[in-house]
Amino acid sequence: MxxxxxxxxxxxxxxxxxxxxxxxxxxxxxxxxxxxxxxxxxxxxxxxxxxxxxxxxxxxxxxxxxxxxxxxxxxxxxxxxxxxxxxxxxxxxxxxxxxxxxxxxxxxxxxxxxxxxxxxxxxxxxxxxxxxxxxxxxxxxxxxxxxxxxxxxxxxxxxxxxxxxxxxxAVSLPTYRFRRVSMQPKPAQEVDLEAADRIVSVGRGLQRKEDLPLVEALATALGAAVGCTRPIAAESGWLSDDHWVGLTGHRVRPSLYVAVGISGAAQHLVGMRDSKLVVAINKDANAPIFDQADYQVVGDLYTIVPELTRQLTAAKGSR
Ligand SMILES: Cc1cc2nc3c(=O)[nH]c(=O)nc-3n(C[C@H](O)[C@H](O)[C@H](O)COP(=O)(O)OP(=O)(O)OC[C@H]3O[C@@H](n4cnc5c(N)ncnc54)[C@H](O)[C@@H]3O)c2cc1C
Structure with a gap:
């Protein structure tokens, strides 16, 4: 045919x-x-x-x-x-x-x-x-x-x-009155999540915007980009849409995805399920994100994340 x-x-x-x-x-x-x-x-x-x-x-x-x-x-x-x-x-x-x-x-x-x-x-x-x-x-x-x-x-x-x-x-263009008033370039992307090889992503387990440096420090220690769930970008506005992972955000496929305080809603999983290795940190042992995780860390992110960062940084320093 x-x-x-x-x-x-x-x-x-x-x-x-x-x-x-x-x-x-x-x-x-x-x-x-x-x-x-x-x-x-x-x-x-x-x-x-x-x-x-x-x-x-x-x-x-x-x-x-x-x-x-x-x-x-x-x-x-x-x-x-x-x-x-x-x-x-x-x-x-x-x-x-x-x-x-x-x-x-x-x-x-x-x-x-x-x-x-x-x-x-x-x-x-x-x-x-x-x-x-x-x-x-x-x-x-x-x-x-x-x-x-x-x-x-x-x-x-x-x-x-x-x-x-x-x-x-030759195209006969529409004649109705529709006029472009101005054009503004899209602001430069803060992060290219879809190209990132490692991502530390944060969800509503984080209590306050002021606590974001906790997650950013872990990302730095891992050489990772920072991602987030929809509520963190769209509802709280703590991070820009460039960081948003999921059905209505970015679809990512890093070699490492660390999910911090993320429940694992279907709409989030769609965006990260092609990650090669998933580590989830959540205080709820029944959180659905654990079904996707290769490493499941049950506990309070406020204890685990700084300790993990400290140990990763120390390990790098001793190399
Ligand atoms: C049409 C539609 C499209 C959507 N698109 C997207 C999308 O693209 N991306 C997306 O992410 N969502 C999307 N959503 C929203 C999605 O359904 C969920 O509401 C959202 O993913 C939940 O985000 P969360 O995991 O950050 O928050 P929550 O579901 O509230 O989970 C917070 C988690 O943090 C844990 N936690 C709390 N405190 C701590 C602590 N101290 N230490 C450790 N863990 C803790 C809790 O146990 C919980 O599991 C969409 C929804 C709809 C209806």
Missing amino acids: TERVLCVSSRAPPSPALSWVGRNLAGEGGQVALLVADLEAPPPLSGPVDRTYRVTDPAFDRGRGDHWAAAITEAARAFKPTIVVTGPSKVEQEALARAAAGLSAPVITKGRRVRAAADGVHAERDLLSGNAVGTETASGRPVFVSLAEEPTVTGEAGRPSSATETVSL
Whole structure:
């Protein structure tokens, strides 16, 4: 079965890995097109695409979902895709939903392991706060799919195309009155938890914000980043969202995750369950976090954490 796959990348530069997702879906003999908004730079020709649709209108705003939706609609008219696929960014998901609604096409959002078959397009999706995985099927064509994560793998399946054609795409942008008043850069990240190899994470077992240095000292002794549960970031505001682990926070996969005063709610576990080694410190021997922990320390964090820090620091000093 061959497909005509339109890949939509709002990133600058566009993701070459997304083109490979398209190539894998297209199958032998299928066609892959890439839609980009490339206002200044020449179009990127990396990746196995047969055709690049390039939006060059200076009025096109790559941060607007409605502009991308108009571009997808136009590219779909020209290319007649059987599958449209985007990355996971908010703007891409909004654009996909708008364009699909305009074309009355089914949408699968945040899909993993997307697969095309005669009976439809199948994708795995997280269910029940990420504690289960279901397979969703959209039958008919075209099907619009957004990915759960930015793809990273390039190459392998299928042959790269021998010739990539670049087509300038004229897009009729929405005319309603919507104006960007200002743009502010996102503040620099305090910590990149998703890249951290070691994390000491703190929960509501900590009584006061003033006690955070206890946890920070342990993190320093371990060469770890500081993470937290949602209440510590979203409710108390003791740490910024950059530190928040879980379903609605960051999904982390360090080699060491130390959970300090964390109960182990399902929404937190989803974010840290790919950690290689988990140490949990909790005064409640029945806390659910212990079911995930390789090392279970039952006791008061106010006693254990400073002692652990002291011993780790002493051990380092004696080396
Ligand atoms: C839609 C939705 C999304 C959510 N997303 C997230 C998310 O992304 N991330 C997230 O973390 N949560 C999330 N939550 C919240 C989640 O359900 C829990 O409420 C939260 O994870 C609990 O945080 P906690 O473990 O810090 O607090 P608690 O559940 O209150 O646990 C505190 C723990 O500290 C222990 N403790 C207390 N004192 C001490 C002490 N002195 N020494 C040692 N241990 C002590 C207690 O025994 C307890 O186990 C979400 C909830 C919803 C509804």
